[in-house]
Amino acid sequence: MADRKSFSRYTMRCGMILRSTEAGRKLDGFDMPELDSRFLVITASNIPGNNEINIMGTKMPLLASDFIAYKGQPLLVLFGxxxxxxxxxLEKIKVKTSPMDSKEDSSDFPDPLFFSWGLDENGENDEERQQMKKIESSxxxxxxxxxxxxxxxxxxxxxxxNTMHVECPSQWQSMVRECVASALNRSPETITLHPDKYSEKYDEYFIGPAMYATYTSIATFITGxxxxxxxxxxxxxxxxxxHTVTWIDKNSKPRHEETTVIIDQGYWAIMGKELQRQIMVNILPKYSLESFKAMIRTQRSPKRPSVFCGSMVHAASLSSRGIHTSRLALKLDLTPSSFIQDTNKDATRFTDWAPRHDLTDLEEKVRRISKDSDFDRKWSSSALHSGQFGLQGYLYGIGLASGLSTAGFSTTTAKENQFMAQLSYTTKKNVTVSGYFPQSLSGDRTLKEILGRTFSATDQTELVLFIEGTQKAPDSGPDILSFYSSIFLTQxxxxxxxxxxxxxxxxxxxPITLRFNSQNLALPCEFEYSGFGTAVVEVEIPKTSLIPEVKNVWIDIAIAQPQIKGLEPKIKSIALVAFESLGVKLASNFNISVKCTSERKDVGTYSSVENLVRSLVTSALSSAFWQATGQKSGVKLPFGDKAIERYLGGDE
Amino acid sequence: MKIDCTVDGKTLTLSLNSNKPLSLILQENLDNQSNTAHCKGRMCGLCAVLIDGKAELSCMVPAFELKGRNIMTFDQFQKTRNMKDIAKAYELEGVEPCKDCYASRSIIFESLISSEETTPDEIKRTMSVVKCNCMETSDEVNIVTKALDIRRKRNVRRS
Known part of the structure; x- marks a missing residue:
């Protein structure tokens, strides 16, 4: 490697960018002053390779060639x-422009994203809506x-x-390397990157360093x-x-709703589809509606392309939902909290609306189970019919629960699990960290580096990491959206x-102990289908003790992750812990049968098996318990493990 | 124009545009490592240097004002005994500036300490030039007071 320190200011070239002062103009050329051999001008025409930079699949020109897309776009780089x-x-260079035809750029731009349910054939419920009250918010x-x-x-x-060395502050090393390689028409292996000190604070600034690194590399390539x-x-x-419009009926219940979202990401939409999808997740209403329609449109504008601005976008879309809810409450003379409480009674869970999950298979299984099962004889002998309230005749129940698992960091999960982490400085001058850790941080190295940076300078502190529970975050999304890890490290x-x-x-x-919140509730929401599971729980209440006992449990899970080795014992243990926490006993002849299969081995996500199993056994148990205590009559369910296996296995 | 000045103990003759701000001279001509701020008049307060012992924002000082002046940046100041007094005060107070404003704040603290300024209002007013909000104003007052005590004791021992 060339010695970085051997450079002299006399043998270096210093570059400055000429940026556009107006947008939407045709670029005709430049009026150049006379420049001696010490200067180098880089324009779109003398880039050795491609005049483009690829940011997460969106291609943009490095330097404007035919037209000026936005104010502040780099037009020319001058090295002196x-x-x-x-x-x-640079001050002497004049830019020649002329008005541009109304020709649009043909580069990719995302189509609008639609999502709806409950609409009639025409896509509207106009007649019904005309008789209702309309409430709007923006x-x-x-x-x-x-x-x-x-x-x-x-x-x-x-x-x-002949190796090109580039020093720039960016954590997006491969992106910078590929941009430089593409502009120089060389293979990426001939580019060595020296990432300068970088802090997460500048995560949003990743386009700039990649472009500047490309400019300096081109100049080095030409001048040597x-x-x-x-x-x-x-x-x-x-x-x-x-913009959200809600139609309210005479009983002050929201019935229909329409939301329109317009995104202005600048001239190029970087990760535009992803942005639309994430906004969609956040604008779904939390209250029941007969029909809902949402349209998210990205429009082109002569502005600087904006990077995928995760947290702010989530916060904005959640805010829009919050504001609309408050507006509805105000119009109905309620406080927002009482409105939410009121509408939450019949709220539908998010997963019921999750796009692209086909529940037909599940519904078919439930239909077959219901058709063949009959518990009527049990209920007919009930003492309840004769007006005698008691547990006799209701001491047995079988509950079934099925559900989808979603991978990702959801607001629902965030509310249910307080991801607190704890940092302690012990009497032995050790530093311990306890809490849940994201998958990507399960190795101690990153954590030790962070702690070491602060503590090793002051004394010989031995760093000890104590990891509580599992090493995986209960929910983890694809790497690109692993907000949790970035928040955790910041905190x-x-x-x-x-x-x-x-x-x-x-x-x-x-010892000194600090507890800190290792999550950000304003950062949800990447959901991916990651598995399907069913649990059946058989409960009996002995007449002698009247303490419910679990007799048999069947759990069948198809999980969307490549590696399932060791999952079955883990699922068993999660189920047992759930039973214990719910206060039921295990019968002397208790039996648990777990079947776990892997589907979609190609995906790189990890499912939250803990949450899925815990929720399944909890709801199955509560269903069984309700039957056993007679609080829910008329339930028709199968009996016997063979019957259950037959239904779940899909055999007719 | 040619300007003679002293930067971090070195006497230099610089050939510069007369209106070039000191912050850019330090970054572009002298490759100063501690000064990277370039807020273009947004008054970030992160580019303070000591000019003849007094803290000033280097982006507000044009080149023509530097003639014959003695400039000390954080690159040099961090090696001095005076910085150790301030670091000790940080330690005693249990707070220290974040890495973004560490250099600038320390330079301004030094300016206050060397002028023996102990009036809380004056300290708060002077420190308000740094827009970074990583430190409480009460902590800033305490740091100046503590660092001043440390320096006085050190001077007494020396004498």
Whole structure:
């Protein structure tokens, strides 16, 4: 590797960018001043390779070639002997533009996303709606861009082996390498990246470093000299406007609803479909409706392309929903909380609306079970019919529950599981961390690095990681959306800093323990189908003790993850823990049968087996228990393990 | 224009545009490692340097004002005994600035300590130039007070 420190300012070239001051114009060329051999001009026409940068599948030009898409778009890069001369020369370059035809760019742009249920054949319920009260609300997240306070040096140089070295602050190493390779028309193996110190704070600034690294590499490739740029990075966020209309009937119940969302991601929509999908998850109403229609449209605008701005988009779409709910409550003379409480009574769970999950198979199984099963004889002998209230005759029940498992970090899961983590500085001056850890952090290295950075400088602290429960987060999504891990690390770093400060106090009494929230409730929501499961629980209440006992349990799970080795004993243990926590005893002849199969081995997600099994056995048990205590009459269910296996196995 | 000045103990003759701000001179001409802020007038307060012992925002100082001045950046200041006093005060107070504003805040603290400024209102007013909100104003006052005590004791021992 070329020695980075051997560069001299006299043998380097310093680059500056000429950016557009107007958008939507045709670029005719440049009026160039006379520049001596110390200067190098890079325009779209003299890039050795492709004039494009690929950001997560969206291709954008490195430098404007035919037209100017947005204000601030790089048009030309000038490299000179120093920044002052370069700046002076850059001021003399004039851009020639002319009005552009109304021709649209033919690059990919996402189609609108629709989702609806309960609409009539025409797609509307106009006649019915005309007689109802209409309540509207709007919410807007304004688009904007922000420049970082700091300027980041981006440097490239070439060594004697013809390897291009690039130093830039980016964690997106492969993306930077591929962009540079594509612009130089070389293979990525000949590019060596030296990622500069990077902090998560600049996660949104990833387009800039990749572009600047490409410019410096092109200059180095042409001149053979080390080239440097110092640029601020810009984070642009999309503009999103929400408009929701709800029709309310005479009884003040919401009946129909329509939501229109318009996204302005700038001239290019980076991960546009993903953004639409995530907004859709958040704008679904939490109350029951007869019909619902949502349309999410991405429109092109002459603005800087905004990166996928995860947390803010989630927060905005959840806010739009919150605002609309408040508006509904206000119109109905209720407080928002009482409105939510009122509508939650008959709320439908999110999974019932989850798009693309076909429940036909499940419904068919339930129908067959119901058809062949008859518990009427049991209920007919009930003492309840004769007005004698008692448990006699209701001491036995079988409950069945089926459900889908979703992988991802859901708001529902977030509410049910408080992901608190704990950081302690013990009397032995060890640092321990306990809590749930995301899959990607299950190795101790990342955590030790973070803790080591703060503590190892002060004393010889031995870092000990104590991991509570499982090493997996109860819900984990695909790597690209693993918000949980980024939030966890941010919170951990803050807590580490705080703990470090507390331990340095003179009057500090050890051990010191800090609890911190390792999740962000405003960051939901990537759902993926990840499995299907069924649980059957047989409960009997002995006449002598009247304490419910579980006799037989059948659990059958088809999980969408490649590796299922060791899952069956784990499922058994989760079920037993669930029974214990629900206060039921296991009968002396207790038997549990677990069957676990893997489906869709190609997927890279990990399902939340814990949550799925726990919810299945809990609901199956409660169903069985309700039968046994006579609180739910008229339930028709099969009996016997063979019958159940026959139904679930799909044999007619 | 040619400007003679001292930066971090080195006497330099710089050939510069007369209106170039000191922050850019440090970054682009002198490759200063501690000064990377370039807020373009948004007043981030992260580019403070000591000019003749007094803290000033380097982006507000044009090149023509540097003639004959003595400039000390955090690159040099962090190696001095005075910085150790401030670091000790951070330790005693149990708080320290975040890595973004560490250099700038420390430089401004030094300016207050060297002028023996102990009025809380004046300390708060001076420190308000740093827009980073990682530190409470009460902590800033305590740090100045503690660092001043440490320095006085050190000076007494030396004498």
């Amino acid at each position: 002997p120093d920044y002052e001369n370069t700046e002076l020369a 919410f807007e997240l304004e688009s904007g861009d922000e420049e970082s306070f700091n300027r980041f040096p981006i440097l490239s140089w070439q060594d004697s082996n 000299m080390p080239c440097e740029m110092r640029e601020s990075c810009i984070a642009a966020r999309p503009g999103i406007s929400f 951990l770093m803050k807590a580490t800093m705080k703990l470090s400060q507390l331990t340095r106090k003179e009057d500090a009494e050890l």
